[in-house]
Amino acid sequence: MIKSRRKLWLFVGLFFSVIILLTLLVAPSRNQLMSGSTFGVAPDGYAAWYEFMQERNAPIERWQKSFKTLQQNYSDNSITLLRVYGKSAQFAVSKTEREWVKKGNTLVNLAFQGRVTEAPFSTSHETDFGAVKIETTRRNTDSFKAILKDDFGAIIWQEKQSEGKIIYVTTPYLAANAYKLSPGNYHFLANLLESSGGNKILVDEYIHGYKDKETQEIEETSNVFAYLLNTTLLIILIQGLVIVLILIFVYNNTLEKKKNLARATANNSQEYINALATILQNAQSRKFIIKTIGEVEQLKLQKKLGLKVGKQDRESLVQAWTQQTKKTPIMLEKLLKMSTKKPSLNDIKLLEWMKQWKTIHQEINFQSSDYDNKQ
Structure with a gap:
């Protein structure tokens, strides 16, 4: 017995x-969630930049719902959606997201993307908004419209999608907390979003695992079993x-x-x-x-x-x-x-x-x- x-x-x-x-x-992990998030206060977070945008009275807010809910809630097709992916995150723009962009919206993706080149890891680029510091060797050499580039290729570029566009940045740290003393980076990203033609700027926190109370209640009751x-x-x-x-x-x-x-x-x-x-x-x-x-x-x-x-x-x-x-x-x-x-x-x-x-x-x-x- x-x-x-x-x-x-x-x-x-x-x-x-x-x-x-x-x-x-x-x-x-918690670190992966906070990387690139406007709630993150570590060097790879975006809390300082988000506070900077609020101080300049930009029409910005955190989005803590799914992309499907975003499509349902906003029908004016003048939204700029910012996604800052974390350290190890990889992304791919889906067919549904491209259809949403084609209606006149703008999708801005900050992530490790583009090819690794022989460019110096740390470079400084003069712009109308001050010096922009870039720390990555990645560049895009394809034939897209470059917004910021050097001799090795495009650092920031855009891809036209009918009435809208997708903007790509080769590094997720363009305006992270680590660049708080580099105001050119903060102003450059702010202008990139504000000049996109959208009436509202949304920062996607849902991809970092942050959900508002309503979303949590819905997902906990309807999606757990699924x-x-x-x-x-x-x-x-x-x-x-x-x-x-x-x-x-x-x-x-x-x-x-x-x-x-x-x-x-x-x-x-x-x-x-x-x-x-x-x-x-x-x-x-x-x-x-x-x-x-x-x-x-x-x-x-x-x-x-x-x-x-x-x-x-x-x-x-x-x-x-x-x-x-x-x-x-x-x-x-x-x-x-x-x-x-x-x-x-x-x-x-x-x-x-x-x-x-x-x-x-x-x-x-x-x-x-x-x-x-x-x-």
């Missing part, structure tokens, strides 16, 4: 340890609960056996053991492995790319990966498609499939290392 109780608590402890570990891995359905967490939860319930049932049966020694319980115990073995055997199914590992690898890939936690559409994920690695998306598209169809693979093909996922992740690590070395 004592051994049965120990095994029961051991399995319960392991189950909840896995849940806690997954939560820690999936949840974004979120669980779209993650492997639900699978683990259901299987863990089933195993725990079986163990509890076995444990109770053991106590009943102690009360009545004359009752033959060997066969009953064997049935419970067989039931548990059946569950574990199902967990080793190749199709189950492909589906489960495929979803876990996709979540890991989303985290490395800086995308939001939760199920992402295949197009956005492939676009973000391709933009960062500059590699052909054929392998990634094949892996995502295979995870969805859950084909039956033999041992050799299954190992090859897992190696391909490892290659996908290594491309991101390689690009990040290359960027750090060159900067």
Whole structure:
């Protein structure tokens, strides 16, 4: 009886340890949320610049709702939306966002983008608003309209989209707190937003995890169950609960056996053991492995790319990966498609499939290392 109780608590402890570990891995860190946020007071935050904009009475406010809500709330099509992505965040402008821009709105993205060039890491550029300090070797050499550039390419450029436009900046730190003593940076970004033609400037804090009370209430009541359905967490939860319930049932049966020694319980115990073995055997199914590992690898890939936690559409994920690695998306598209169809693979093909996922992740690590070395 004592051994049965120990095994029961051991399995319960392991189950909840896995849940806690997954939560820690999936949840974004506090530092990542604050990087680029107007609530952040660290050097990579934007609190000082936001206060600067308020002092000059700019029509600016923090936006703490989803992009879908933004589309529904503003129909005048004269909005300038500023997005400052954090240290490791990667972005990709979606088809929905481009359609919104085409109606006459402006989207301004500050992120690590463009190619790493031989430009000096720290440069100063004279503008009508004073010297603008830029600290990145990234430049864009494509044929877009440059707003700020040097001999190595465009530092800030814009892409016309029908009645609107998208403005790109190669660094997320253009007007961060670290540049408070470089007023040219603050004035330059302010003019960039105010001259875009919009009647209102919104700073997207939703991408940093900040949500107003109304949004929190709506998402907590309507999206929690949907979120669980779209993650492997639900699978683990259901299987863990089933195993725990079986163990509890076995444990109770053991106590009943102690009360009545004359009752033959060997066969009953064997049935419970067989039931548990059946569950574990199902967990080793190749199709189950492909589906489960495929979803876990996709979540890991989303985290490395800086995308939001939760199920992402295949197009956005492939676009973000391709933009960062500059590699052909054929392998990634094949892996995502295979995870969805859950084909039956033999041992050799299954190992090859897992190696391909490892290659996908290594491309991101390689690009990040290359960027750090060159900067």
